[in-house]
Amino acid sequence: MTVKLIATDMDGTFLDNHGEYDRPRFTKIYRALQQRGIQFVIASGHQAVELADYFADYPDMWLIGGNGAELLNARVGLSAETFTxxxxxxxxxxxxxxxxxxxxxxxxxxxxxxxxxxxxxxxxxxxxxxxxxxxxxxxxxxxxxxxxxxxxxxxxxxxxxxxxxxxxxxxxxxxxxxxxxxxxxQPGMHKGRALKRLGQRLGIAPTEMLAFGDGTNDLEMFHYVKTGVAMQNAPANVKANAAAVTGTNLDGGVLSYIEQHVLEA
CATH class of the missing domain: 3.30.1240.10 (Hypothetical Protein, Haloacid Dehalogenase-like Hydrolase; Chain: A; domain 2)
Structure with missing residues:
Protein backbone atom coordinates (compact mmCIF):
# COMPACT_ATOMS: atom_id res chain seq x y z
CA MET A 1 0.00 0.00 0.00
CA THR A 2 1.33 3.45 -0.96
CA VAL A 3 0.70 5.76 1.98
CA LYS A 4 1.82 9.37 2.19
CA LEU A 5 -0.48 10.57 4.98
CA ILE A 6 -1.88 8.89 8.09
CA ALA A 7 -4.65 10.62 10.06
CA THR A 8 -6.00 9.51 13.39
CA ASP A 9 -8.73 10.53 15.78
CA MET A 10 -7.64 11.07 19.39
CA ASP A 11 -10.11 9.93 22.08
CA GLY A 12 -11.10 6.28 21.83
CA THR A 13 -8.64 5.81 18.96
CA PHE A 14 -5.06 7.01 19.44
CA LEU A 15 -5.37 7.66 23.19
CA ASP A 16 -6.20 5.13 25.88
CA ASN A 17 -8.96 5.75 28.41
CA HIS A 18 -6.58 7.83 30.53
CA GLY A 19 -5.72 10.19 27.69
CA GLU A 20 -2.29 8.67 27.15
CA TYR A 21 -0.36 6.71 24.53
CA ASP A 22 2.89 4.75 24.35
CA ARG A 23 5.24 7.69 23.86
CA PRO A 24 8.55 5.83 23.28
CA ARG A 25 6.86 3.48 20.79
CA PHE A 26 5.20 6.37 18.96
CA THR A 27 8.43 8.39 18.79
CA LYS A 28 10.12 5.46 17.06
CA ILE A 29 7.20 5.07 14.63
CA TYR A 30 6.98 8.80 13.95
CA ARG A 31 10.68 9.00 13.08
CA ALA A 32 10.31 6.02 10.73
CA LEU A 33 7.35 7.70 9.04
CA GLN A 34 9.30 10.93 8.62
CA GLN A 35 12.18 9.05 7.02
CA ARG A 36 9.72 7.70 4.45
CA GLY A 37 8.13 11.09 3.85
CA ILE A 38 4.80 10.05 5.41
CA GLN A 39 2.77 12.76 7.16
CA PHE A 40 1.20 11.89 10.53
CA VAL A 41 -1.91 13.96 11.24
CA ILE A 42 -4.09 14.25 14.34
CA ALA A 43 -7.79 14.85 13.54
CA SER A 44 -9.81 15.60 16.64
CA GLY A 45 -12.68 17.44 18.26
CA HIS A 46 -10.10 19.02 20.58
CA GLN A 47 -8.95 22.56 19.89
CA ALA A 48 -5.95 22.77 17.58
CA VAL A 49 -4.00 24.89 20.11
CA GLU A 50 -4.50 22.19 22.72
CA LEU A 51 -3.31 19.53 20.27
CA ALA A 52 -0.23 21.64 19.55
CA ASP A 53 0.54 21.73 23.27
CA TYR A 54 0.03 17.99 23.58
CA PHE A 55 2.30 17.21 20.62
CA ALA A 56 4.84 20.00 21.17
CA ASP A 57 7.70 17.53 20.60
CA TYR A 58 6.57 17.13 16.98
CA PRO A 59 6.52 20.65 15.46
CA ASP A 60 6.22 19.32 11.89
CA MET A 61 2.96 17.50 12.66
CA TRP A 62 -0.27 18.78 11.08
CA LEU A 63 -3.23 19.05 13.45
CA ILE A 64 -6.93 19.13 12.57
CA GLY A 65 -9.01 20.54 15.43
CA GLY A 66 -12.66 21.32 16.05
CA ASN A 67 -13.72 18.23 14.07
CA GLY A 68 -12.38 19.75 10.87
CA ALA A 69 -12.82 23.51 11.33
CA GLU A 70 -9.20 24.15 12.36
CA LEU A 71 -5.93 23.36 10.64
CA LEU A 72 -2.66 23.99 12.46
CA ASN A 73 1.04 23.42 11.98
CA ALA A 74 3.42 24.92 14.51
CA ARG A 75 5.67 26.20 11.74
CA VAL A 76 2.85 27.52 9.53
CA GLY A 77 0.21 28.77 11.98
CA LEU A 78 -3.53 28.31 12.52
CA SER A 79 -6.42 28.68 10.10
CA ALA A 80 -9.98 28.36 11.37
CA GLU A 81 -13.48 28.61 9.97
CA THR A 82 -16.15 29.65 12.45
CA PHE A 83 -19.91 30.07 12.82
CA THR A 84 -21.29 33.50 11.99
CA GLN A 186 -20.67 23.82 10.61
CA PRO A 187 -22.38 22.30 7.55
CA GLY A 188 -19.77 20.72 5.33
CA MET A 189 -17.08 21.28 7.97
CA HIS A 190 -15.79 17.86 8.99
CA LYS A 191 -12.58 15.89 9.24
CA GLY A 192 -12.88 14.59 5.69
CA ARG A 193 -13.06 18.13 4.31
CA ALA A 194 -10.05 19.13 6.39
CA LEU A 195 -8.08 16.20 4.99
CA LYS A 196 -9.01 17.31 1.49
CA ARG A 197 -7.74 20.84 2.21
CA LEU A 198 -4.53 19.49 3.72
CA GLY A 199 -4.00 17.03 0.89
CA GLN A 200 -4.35 19.80 -1.67
CA ARG A 201 -1.83 21.87 0.24
CA LEU A 202 0.69 19.04 0.51
CA GLY A 203 0.06 17.47 -2.90
CA ILE A 204 -1.26 14.21 -1.43
CA ALA A 205 -4.21 12.41 -3.05
CA PRO A 206 -6.94 10.64 -1.03
CA THR A 207 -5.74 7.34 -2.55
CA GLU A 208 -2.50 7.91 -0.63
CA MET A 209 -4.22 8.44 2.73
CA LEU A 210 -5.01 6.16 5.66
CA ALA A 211 -7.31 7.16 8.56
CA PHE A 212 -8.17 5.71 11.96
CA GLY A 213 -11.33 6.40 13.98
CA ASP A 214 -13.89 5.07 16.42
CA GLY A 215 -16.89 7.43 16.09
CA THR A 216 -19.46 8.65 13.59
CA ASN A 217 -17.56 11.94 13.41
CA ASP A 218 -14.76 9.95 11.75
CA LEU A 219 -16.91 8.57 8.93
CA GLU A 220 -16.22 11.46 6.55
CA MET A 221 -12.52 10.62 6.86
CA PHE A 222 -13.27 7.00 6.01
CA HIS A 223 -15.29 8.05 3.00
CA TYR A 224 -12.56 10.39 1.73
CA VAL A 225 -9.39 8.33 2.16
CA LYS A 226 -8.48 5.11 0.44
CA THR A 227 -8.26 3.09 3.65
CA GLY A 228 -10.40 3.79 6.70
CA VAL A 229 -9.50 1.69 9.74
CA ALA A 230 -11.96 1.34 12.62
CA MET A 231 -10.96 0.51 16.15
CA GLN A 232 -12.17 -2.76 17.64
CA ASN A 233 -13.93 -0.67 20.30
CA ALA A 234 -15.89 1.30 17.66
CA PRO A 235 -19.66 0.77 17.25
CA ALA A 236 -20.94 -1.53 14.51
CA ASN A 237 -21.93 1.27 12.11
CA VAL A 238 -18.39 2.69 12.17
CA LYS A 239 -16.83 -0.74 11.54
CA ALA A 240 -19.26 -1.29 8.67
CA ASN A 241 -17.91 1.83 6.95
CA ALA A 242 -14.26 0.87 7.39
CA ALA A 243 -11.98 -1.04 5.07
CA ALA A 244 -10.28 -2.72 8.02
CA VAL A 245 -10.50 -3.11 11.80
CA THR A 246 -7.51 -2.93 14.15
CA GLY A 247 -7.14 -3.47 17.90
CA THR A 248 -8.63 -1.27 20.59
CA ASN A 249 -7.43 2.09 21.85
CA LEU A 250 -6.28 0.30 25.00
CA ASP A 251 -3.84 -2.02 23.25
CA GLY A 252 -2.29 0.49 20.83
CA GLY A 253 -4.33 -0.60 17.84
CA VAL A 254 -3.30 2.42 15.76
CA LEU A 255 0.42 1.89 16.33
CA SER A 256 0.16 -1.85 15.70
CA TYR A 257 -1.59 -1.31 12.38
CA ILE A 258 1.02 1.22 11.25
CA GLU A 259 3.86 -1.11 12.21
CA GLN A 260 2.34 -4.12 10.43
CA HIS A 261 0.72 -2.57 7.34
CA VAL A 262 2.79 0.56 6.63
CA LEU A 263 6.29 0.20 8.03
CA GLU A 264 6.63 -3.52 7.38
CA ALA A 265 4.81 -3.46 4.02
Missing part, protein backbone atom coordinates in the same frame (compact mmCIF):
# COMPACT_ATOMS: atom_id res chain seq x y z
CA UNK A 85 -22.76 35.39 14.99
CA UNK A 86 -26.28 34.93 13.58
CA UNK A 87 -25.74 31.17 13.16
CA UNK A 88 -24.48 30.93 16.74
CA UNK A 89 -27.59 32.75 17.96
CA UNK A 90 -29.83 30.41 15.93
CA UNK A 91 -28.15 27.33 17.37
CA UNK A 92 -28.57 28.59 20.93
CA UNK A 93 -32.24 29.33 20.23
CA UNK A 94 -32.70 25.88 18.73
CA UNK A 95 -31.22 24.18 21.80
CA UNK A 96 -33.17 26.28 24.31
CA UNK A 97 -36.14 23.83 24.45
CA UNK A 98 -33.80 21.05 25.63
CA UNK A 99 -32.94 21.78 29.29
CA UNK A 100 -31.40 18.32 29.66
CA UNK A 101 -28.49 19.36 27.44
CA UNK A 102 -25.18 20.65 28.81
CA UNK A 103 -23.54 22.98 26.32
CA UNK A 104 -20.08 24.41 25.69
CA UNK A 105 -19.23 27.04 23.04
CA UNK A 106 -15.79 26.33 21.63
CA UNK A 107 -13.65 29.15 20.26
CA UNK A 108 -10.16 28.66 18.87
CA UNK A 109 -8.62 29.24 22.30
CA UNK A 110 -11.34 29.58 24.93
CA UNK A 111 -14.33 27.34 25.66
CA UNK A 112 -17.35 28.87 27.36
CA UNK A 113 -19.92 27.22 29.63
CA UNK A 114 -22.76 28.69 31.66
CA UNK A 115 -22.12 29.54 35.30
CA UNK A 116 -25.17 27.52 36.33
CA UNK A 117 -24.09 24.43 34.36
CA UNK A 118 -23.87 21.08 36.12
CA UNK A 119 -20.59 21.05 38.13
CA UNK A 120 -19.67 17.60 36.84
CA UNK A 121 -20.10 18.85 33.27
CA UNK A 122 -17.90 21.87 33.99
CA UNK A 123 -15.24 19.57 35.48
CA UNK A 124 -15.45 17.34 32.42
CA UNK A 125 -14.98 20.28 30.09
CA UNK A 126 -12.00 21.53 32.15
CA UNK A 127 -10.38 18.13 31.72
CA UNK A 128 -11.02 18.11 27.97
CA UNK A 129 -10.31 21.66 26.86
CA UNK A 130 -7.29 23.94 26.95
CA UNK A 131 -8.88 27.05 28.50
CA UNK A 132 -12.37 27.24 30.03
CA UNK A 133 -14.40 30.24 31.15
CA UNK A 134 -17.81 30.41 32.78
CA UNK A 135 -20.26 33.13 31.75
CA UNK A 136 -23.64 34.19 33.07
CA UNK A 137 -25.24 33.90 29.65
CA UNK A 138 -23.89 32.02 26.62
CA UNK A 139 -25.65 34.44 24.28
CA UNK A 140 -23.21 37.16 25.41
CA UNK A 141 -20.14 35.32 24.09
CA UNK A 142 -18.58 37.35 21.29
CA UNK A 143 -15.60 35.16 20.35
CA UNK A 144 -16.25 33.32 17.05
CA UNK A 145 -17.42 29.76 17.67
CA UNK A 146 -15.71 26.80 16.00
CA UNK A 147 -18.17 24.18 17.27
CA UNK A 148 -20.66 23.40 20.04
CA UNK A 149 -19.89 20.55 22.44
CA UNK A 150 -23.09 19.01 23.81
CA UNK A 151 -23.43 16.47 26.60
CA UNK A 152 -26.80 14.71 26.74
CA UNK A 153 -28.45 11.72 28.42
CA UNK A 154 -26.85 8.65 26.79
CA UNK A 155 -30.18 6.97 26.06
CA UNK A 156 -31.41 10.07 24.22
CA UNK A 157 -28.37 10.66 22.02
CA UNK A 158 -29.68 9.07 18.83
CA UNK A 159 -33.10 10.65 19.21
CA UNK A 160 -31.59 14.09 19.77
CA UNK A 161 -29.41 13.77 16.67
CA UNK A 162 -32.54 12.75 14.75
CA UNK A 163 -34.55 15.72 16.06
CA UNK A 164 -31.83 18.35 15.77
CA UNK A 165 -30.70 17.44 12.27
CA UNK A 166 -33.75 18.94 10.49
CA UNK A 167 -34.24 21.60 13.14
CA UNK A 168 -30.75 23.04 12.57
CA UNK A 169 -30.55 22.25 8.84
CA UNK A 170 -28.33 24.71 7.02
CA UNK A 171 -27.05 26.12 10.31
CA UNK A 172 -25.33 23.25 12.15
CA UNK A 173 -24.93 19.50 11.85
CA UNK A 174 -25.24 17.25 14.93
CA UNK A 175 -22.55 14.56 15.00
CA UNK A 176 -22.55 11.93 17.71
CA UNK A 177 -19.25 11.33 19.46
CA UNK A 178 -20.71 8.28 21.22
CA UNK A 179 -23.67 7.75 23.50
CA UNK A 180 -23.99 10.79 25.75
CA UNK A 181 -22.18 13.34 23.62
CA UNK A 182 -22.39 15.16 20.31
CA UNK A 183 -20.79 18.04 18.50
CA UNK A 184 -22.66 20.62 16.47
CA UNK A 185 -20.39 21.48 13.57
Missing amino acids: PSATAQVLAGLAPYPELQLALCGTRTVYVAQNANPSFVAQMRDYYYQLETVADLTTVTEPVVKFDVICPPEKTDQLVYELTPKLAGIAVPVSGGQGSMDLI
Whole structure:
Protein backbone atom coordinates (compact mmCIF):
# COMPACT_ATOMS: atom_id res chain seq x y z
CA MET A 1 0.00 0.00 0.00
CA THR A 2 1.33 3.45 -0.96
CA VAL A 3 0.70 5.76 1.98
CA LYS A 4 1.82 9.37 2.19
CA LEU A 5 -0.48 10.57 4.98
CA ILE A 6 -1.88 8.89 8.09
CA ALA A 7 -4.65 10.62 10.06
CA THR A 8 -6.00 9.51 13.39
CA ASP A 9 -8.73 10.53 15.78
CA MET A 10 -7.64 11.07 19.39
CA ASP A 11 -10.11 9.93 22.08
CA GLY A 12 -11.10 6.28 21.83
CA THR A 13 -8.64 5.81 18.96
CA PHE A 14 -5.06 7.01 19.44
CA LEU A 15 -5.37 7.66 23.19
CA ASP A 16 -6.20 5.13 25.88
CA ASN A 17 -8.96 5.75 28.41
CA HIS A 18 -6.58 7.83 30.53
CA GLY A 19 -5.72 10.19 27.69
CA GLU A 20 -2.29 8.67 27.15
CA TYR A 21 -0.36 6.71 24.53
CA ASP A 22 2.89 4.75 24.35
CA ARG A 23 5.24 7.69 23.86
CA PRO A 24 8.55 5.83 23.28
CA ARG A 25 6.86 3.48 20.79
CA PHE A 26 5.20 6.37 18.96
CA THR A 27 8.43 8.39 18.79
CA LYS A 28 10.12 5.46 17.06
CA ILE A 29 7.20 5.07 14.63
CA TYR A 30 6.98 8.80 13.95
CA ARG A 31 10.68 9.00 13.08
CA ALA A 32 10.31 6.02 10.73
CA LEU A 33 7.35 7.70 9.04
CA GLN A 34 9.30 10.93 8.62
CA GLN A 35 12.18 9.05 7.02
CA ARG A 36 9.72 7.70 4.45
CA GLY A 37 8.13 11.09 3.85
CA ILE A 38 4.80 10.05 5.41
CA GLN A 39 2.77 12.76 7.16
CA PHE A 40 1.20 11.89 10.53
CA VAL A 41 -1.91 13.96 11.24
CA ILE A 42 -4.09 14.25 14.34
CA ALA A 43 -7.79 14.85 13.54
CA SER A 44 -9.81 15.60 16.64
CA GLY A 45 -12.68 17.44 18.26
CA HIS A 46 -10.10 19.02 20.58
CA GLN A 47 -8.95 22.56 19.89
CA ALA A 48 -5.95 22.77 17.58
CA VAL A 49 -4.00 24.89 20.11
CA GLU A 50 -4.50 22.19 22.72
CA LEU A 51 -3.31 19.53 20.27
CA ALA A 52 -0.23 21.64 19.55
CA ASP A 53 0.54 21.73 23.27
CA TYR A 54 0.03 17.99 23.58
CA PHE A 55 2.30 17.21 20.62
CA ALA A 56 4.84 20.00 21.17
CA ASP A 57 7.70 17.53 20.60
CA TYR A 58 6.57 17.13 16.98
CA PRO A 59 6.52 20.65 15.46
CA ASP A 60 6.22 19.32 11.89
CA MET A 61 2.96 17.50 12.66
CA TRP A 62 -0.27 18.78 11.08
CA LEU A 63 -3.23 19.05 13.45
CA ILE A 64 -6.93 19.13 12.57
CA GLY A 65 -9.01 20.54 15.43
CA GLY A 66 -12.66 21.32 16.05
CA ASN A 67 -13.72 18.23 14.07
CA GLY A 68 -12.38 19.75 10.87
CA ALA A 69 -12.82 23.51 11.33
CA GLU A 70 -9.20 24.15 12.36
CA LEU A 71 -5.93 23.36 10.64
CA LEU A 72 -2.66 23.99 12.46
CA ASN A 73 1.04 23.42 11.98
CA ALA A 74 3.42 24.92 14.51
CA ARG A 75 5.67 26.20 11.74
CA VAL A 76 2.85 27.52 9.53
CA GLY A 77 0.21 28.77 11.98
CA LEU A 78 -3.53 28.31 12.52
CA SER A 79 -6.42 28.68 10.10
CA ALA A 80 -9.98 28.36 11.37
CA GLU A 81 -13.48 28.61 9.97
CA THR A 82 -16.15 29.65 12.45
CA PHE A 83 -19.91 30.07 12.82
CA THR A 84 -21.29 33.50 11.99
CA PRO A 85 -22.76 35.39 14.99
CA SER A 86 -26.28 34.93 13.58
CA ALA A 87 -25.74 31.17 13.16
CA THR A 88 -24.48 30.93 16.74
CA ALA A 89 -27.59 32.75 17.96
CA GLN A 90 -29.83 30.41 15.93
CA VAL A 91 -28.15 27.33 17.37
CA LEU A 92 -28.57 28.59 20.93
CA ALA A 93 -32.24 29.33 20.23
CA GLY A 94 -32.70 25.88 18.73
CA LEU A 95 -31.22 24.18 21.80
CA ALA A 96 -33.17 26.28 24.31
CA PRO A 97 -36.14 23.83 24.45
CA TYR A 98 -33.80 21.05 25.63
CA PRO A 99 -32.94 21.78 29.29
CA GLU A 100 -31.40 18.32 29.66
CA LEU A 101 -28.49 19.36 27.44
CA GLN A 102 -25.18 20.65 28.81
CA LEU A 103 -23.54 22.98 26.32
CA ALA A 104 -20.08 24.41 25.69
CA LEU A 105 -19.23 27.04 23.04
CA CYS A 106 -15.79 26.33 21.63
CA GLY A 107 -13.65 29.15 20.26
CA THR A 108 -10.16 28.66 18.87
CA ARG A 109 -8.62 29.24 22.30
CA THR A 110 -11.34 29.58 24.93
CA VAL A 111 -14.33 27.34 25.66
CA TYR A 112 -17.35 28.87 27.36
CA VAL A 113 -19.92 27.22 29.63
CA ALA A 114 -22.76 28.69 31.66
CA GLN A 115 -22.12 29.54 35.30
CA ASN A 116 -25.17 27.52 36.33
CA ALA A 117 -24.09 24.43 34.36
CA ASN A 118 -23.87 21.08 36.12
CA PRO A 119 -20.59 21.05 38.13
CA SER A 120 -19.67 17.60 36.84
CA PHE A 121 -20.10 18.85 33.27
CA VAL A 122 -17.90 21.87 33.99
CA ALA A 123 -15.24 19.57 35.48
CA GLN A 124 -15.45 17.34 32.42
CA MET A 125 -14.98 20.28 30.09
CA ARG A 126 -12.00 21.53 32.15
CA ASP A 127 -10.38 18.13 31.72
CA TYR A 128 -11.02 18.11 27.97
CA TYR A 129 -10.31 21.66 26.86
CA TYR A 130 -7.29 23.94 26.95
CA GLN A 131 -8.88 27.05 28.50
CA LEU A 132 -12.37 27.24 30.03
CA GLU A 133 -14.40 30.24 31.15
CA THR A 134 -17.81 30.41 32.78
CA VAL A 135 -20.26 33.13 31.75
CA ALA A 136 -23.64 34.19 33.07
CA ASP A 137 -25.24 33.90 29.65
CA LEU A 138 -23.89 32.02 26.62
CA THR A 139 -25.65 34.44 24.28
CA THR A 140 -23.21 37.16 25.41
CA VAL A 141 -20.14 35.32 24.09
CA THR A 142 -18.58 37.35 21.29
CA GLU A 143 -15.60 35.16 20.35
CA PRO A 144 -16.25 33.32 17.05
CA VAL A 145 -17.42 29.76 17.67
CA VAL A 146 -15.71 26.80 16.00
CA LYS A 147 -18.17 24.18 17.27
CA PHE A 148 -20.66 23.40 20.04
CA ASP A 149 -19.89 20.55 22.44
CA VAL A 150 -23.09 19.01 23.81
CA ILE A 151 -23.43 16.47 26.60
CA CYS A 152 -26.80 14.71 26.74
CA PRO A 153 -28.45 11.72 28.42
CA PRO A 154 -26.85 8.65 26.79
CA GLU A 155 -30.18 6.97 26.06
CA LYS A 156 -31.41 10.07 24.22
CA THR A 157 -28.37 10.66 22.02
CA ASP A 158 -29.68 9.07 18.83
CA GLN A 159 -33.10 10.65 19.21
CA LEU A 160 -31.59 14.09 19.77
CA VAL A 161 -29.41 13.77 16.67
CA TYR A 162 -32.54 12.75 14.75
CA GLU A 163 -34.55 15.72 16.06
CA LEU A 164 -31.83 18.35 15.77
CA THR A 165 -30.70 17.44 12.27
CA PRO A 166 -33.75 18.94 10.49
CA LYS A 167 -34.24 21.60 13.14
CA LEU A 168 -30.75 23.04 12.57
CA ALA A 169 -30.55 22.25 8.84
CA GLY A 170 -28.33 24.71 7.02
CA ILE A 171 -27.05 26.12 10.31
CA ALA A 172 -25.33 23.25 12.15
CA VAL A 173 -24.93 19.50 11.85
CA PRO A 174 -25.24 17.25 14.93
CA VAL A 175 -22.55 14.56 15.00
CA SER A 176 -22.55 11.93 17.71
CA GLY A 177 -19.25 11.33 19.46
CA GLY A 178 -20.71 8.28 21.22
CA GLN A 179 -23.67 7.75 23.50
CA GLY A 180 -23.99 10.79 25.75
CA SER A 181 -22.18 13.34 23.62
CA MET A 182 -22.39 15.16 20.31
CA ASP A 183 -20.79 18.04 18.50
CA LEU A 184 -22.66 20.62 16.47
CA ILE A 185 -20.39 21.48 13.57
CA GLN A 186 -20.67 23.82 10.61
CA PRO A 187 -22.38 22.30 7.55
CA GLY A 188 -19.77 20.72 5.33
CA MET A 189 -17.08 21.28 7.97
CA HIS A 190 -15.79 17.86 8.99
CA LYS A 191 -12.58 15.89 9.24
CA GLY A 192 -12.88 14.59 5.69
CA ARG A 193 -13.06 18.13 4.31
CA ALA A 194 -10.05 19.13 6.39
CA LEU A 195 -8.08 16.20 4.99
CA LYS A 196 -9.01 17.31 1.49
CA ARG A 197 -7.74 20.84 2.21
CA LEU A 198 -4.53 19.49 3.72
CA GLY A 199 -4.00 17.03 0.89
CA GLN A 200 -4.35 19.80 -1.67
CA ARG A 201 -1.83 21.87 0.24
CA LEU A 202 0.69 19.04 0.51
CA GLY A 203 0.06 17.47 -2.90
CA ILE A 204 -1.26 14.21 -1.43
CA ALA A 205 -4.21 12.41 -3.05
CA PRO A 206 -6.94 10.64 -1.03
CA THR A 207 -5.74 7.34 -2.55
CA GLU A 208 -2.50 7.91 -0.63
CA MET A 209 -4.22 8.44 2.73
CA LEU A 210 -5.01 6.16 5.66
CA ALA A 211 -7.31 7.16 8.56
CA PHE A 212 -8.17 5.71 11.96
CA GLY A 213 -11.33 6.40 13.98
CA ASP A 214 -13.89 5.07 16.42
CA GLY A 215 -16.89 7.43 16.09
CA THR A 216 -19.46 8.65 13.59
CA ASN A 217 -17.56 11.94 13.41
CA ASP A 218 -14.76 9.95 11.75
CA LEU A 219 -16.91 8.57 8.93
CA GLU A 220 -16.22 11.46 6.55
CA MET A 221 -12.52 10.62 6.86
CA PHE A 222 -13.27 7.00 6.01
CA HIS A 223 -15.29 8.05 3.00
CA TYR A 224 -12.56 10.39 1.73
CA VAL A 225 -9.39 8.33 2.16
CA LYS A 226 -8.48 5.11 0.44
CA THR A 227 -8.26 3.09 3.65
CA GLY A 228 -10.40 3.79 6.70
CA VAL A 229 -9.50 1.69 9.74
CA ALA A 230 -11.96 1.34 12.62
CA MET A 231 -10.96 0.51 16.15
CA GLN A 232 -12.17 -2.76 17.64
CA ASN A 233 -13.93 -0.67 20.30
CA ALA A 234 -15.89 1.30 17.66
CA PRO A 235 -19.66 0.77 17.25
CA ALA A 236 -20.94 -1.53 14.51
CA ASN A 237 -21.93 1.27 12.11
CA VAL A 238 -18.39 2.69 12.17
CA LYS A 239 -16.83 -0.74 11.54
CA ALA A 240 -19.26 -1.29 8.67
CA ASN A 241 -17.91 1.83 6.95
CA ALA A 242 -14.26 0.87 7.39
CA ALA A 243 -11.98 -1.04 5.07
CA ALA A 244 -10.28 -2.72 8.02
CA VAL A 245 -10.50 -3.11 11.80
CA THR A 246 -7.51 -2.93 14.15
CA GLY A 247 -7.14 -3.47 17.90
CA THR A 248 -8.63 -1.27 20.59
CA ASN A 249 -7.43 2.09 21.85
CA LEU A 250 -6.28 0.30 25.00
CA ASP A 251 -3.84 -2.02 23.25
CA GLY A 252 -2.29 0.49 20.83
CA GLY A 253 -4.33 -0.60 17.84
CA VAL A 254 -3.30 2.42 15.76
CA LEU A 255 0.42 1.89 16.33
CA SER A 256 0.16 -1.85 15.70
CA TYR A 257 -1.59 -1.31 12.38
CA ILE A 258 1.02 1.22 11.25
CA GLU A 259 3.86 -1.11 12.21
CA GLN A 260 2.34 -4.12 10.43
CA HIS A 261 0.72 -2.57 7.34
CA VAL A 262 2.79 0.56 6.63
CA LEU A 263 6.29 0.20 8.03
CA GLU A 264 6.63 -3.52 7.38
CA ALA A 265 4.81 -3.46 4.02
